[in-house]
Amino acid sequence: MDVTQYFDYALMAMLLAVGVAIIRLRNLFAVVMLTGVYSLLSAAWFTSLDALDVGFTEAAVGAGISTVLLLAAMLLTSRECDKVTASRHWAALAVCVAAGAALFYALPDMAPYGAADSPANTGPGMEYMTRTAEDMKNIPNVVTAVLGSYRGFDTMGEVFVVFAAGVGVALLLGLSGRRREEDQ
Amino acid sequence: MSPHLILRVVAKLLIPLILVFGFYVHFHAKYAPGGAFQAGVILASALILYALIYGMDAARKAVPPWAARVVLALGAFIFAAVGFVSFFFGENFLDFNVLLPTDYRGQYLGILLVEIGVLMTVTAVIIAIFYAFAGRTPEITDEDW
Numbered sequence: 001m002d003v004t005q006y007f008d009y010a011l012m013a014m015l016l017a018v019g020v021a022i023i024r025l026r027n028l029f030a031v032v033m034l035t036g037v038y039s040l041l042s043a044a045w046f047t048s049l050d051a052l053d054v055g056f057t058e059a060a061v062g063a064g065i066s067t068v069l070l071l072a073a074m075l076l077t078s079r080e081c082d083k084v085t086a087s088r089h090w091a092a093l094a095v096c097v098a099a100g101a102a103l104f105y106a107l108p109d110m111a112p113y114g115a116a117d118s119p120a121n122t123g124p125g126m127e128y129m130t131r132t133a134e135d136m137k138n139i140p141n142v143v144t145a146v147l148g149s150y151r152g153f154d155t156m157g158e159v160f161v162v163f164a165a166g167v168g169v170a171l172l173l174g175l176s177g178r179r180r181e182e183d184q
Numbered sequence: 185m186s187p188h189l190i191l192r193v194v195a196k197l198l199i200p201l202i203l204v205f206g207f208y209v210h211f212h213a214k215y216a217p218g219g220a221f222q223a224g225v226i227l228a229s230a231l232i233l234y235a236l237i238y239g240m241d242a243a244r245k246a247v248p249p250w251a252a253r254v255v256l257a258l259g260a261f262i263f264a265a266v267g268f269v270s271f272f273f274g275e276n277f278l279d280f281n282v283l284l285p286t287d288y289r290g291q292y293l294g295i296l297l298v299e300i301g302v303l304m305t306v307t308a309v310i311i312a313i314f315y316a317f318a319g320r321t322p323e324i325t326d327e328d329w
Contacts, residue, residue, distance in 0.1 A: 166309030
């Protein structure tokens with residue numbers, strides 16, 4: 001019996017608790033901080049699932065940058081959010097129940113965790129594990145080789161998406177990075 | 185800002201370590217999980233920590249907003265330019281083998297150059313977005329919290 005799965009259950013329970021707390025809180029500062037906590041717990045969970053790259057990114061982007069940006073955005077608006085009317089709660093509950101039921105319906109089709117015959121472990125991904133050793137004898141990290149070289153075009157697209165996001169925000173909120181009053 | 189003595193001292197110690205860790209994540213991606221995307225975010229977070237502790241004006245002095253915008257575009261340009269180099273040798277876009285034709289290390293060199301472009305763009309975009317948001321927020325006093 002694998003003991004580490006109990007860590008996963010504990011982390012999932014904490015994620016659920018933080019998620020419920022985020023929904024119930026009206027103070028936006030606390031919500032932003034709990035969002036950071038949620039990201040950090042997710043990162044710990046991904047690490048526990050051996051998805052180090054994903055956990056790394058989640059910790060850096062989700063817990064680090066997103067929290068700061070949400071905080072900066074919150075300072076531009078108010079510190080408290082308005083009460084949501086009960087009718088909208090029911091609509092949200094219906095959507096969540098429907099989506100959750102669909103996920104549980106699809107659950108049996110998923111391969112067991114870590115299964116050797118899962119599509120992810122038998123598809124084209126596995127071929128690169130052996131190809132990388134022949135093509136790039138001095139790059140032991142297959143993830144870097146795949147992202148940097150085999151899928152370089154895809155990575156370039158990602159960079160241009162990030163570039164477009166930066167340019168978009170700069171154009172919307174001002175290129176100079178200064179307050180509007182100072183410009184005038 | 186003067187009352188936060190502990191925060192200022194701790195930040196002064198942490199920022200160089202964060203920067204070194206960022207470059208470690210970038211250049212050690214050959215062996216370990218990591219890469220330019222994560223490294224760029226870590227490098228940018230060092231500046232954001234600096235801005236949070238020492239104020240926006242000090243941060244703007246350290247990394248001017250125009251520098252962030254130039255680096256933002258330059259990184260994406262470097263990535264595409266490395267890709268276009270292979271056209272001049274009659275190969276496919278982003279085929280790194282042409283960089284060192286007789287050496288299997290051409291792939292390594294190509295990935296290194298491309299990742300530097302990614303690092304520049306990601307770092308600069310995070311900094312630019314942070315400047316855009318934080319630049320519009322008036323400096324808040326401790327009582328406001």
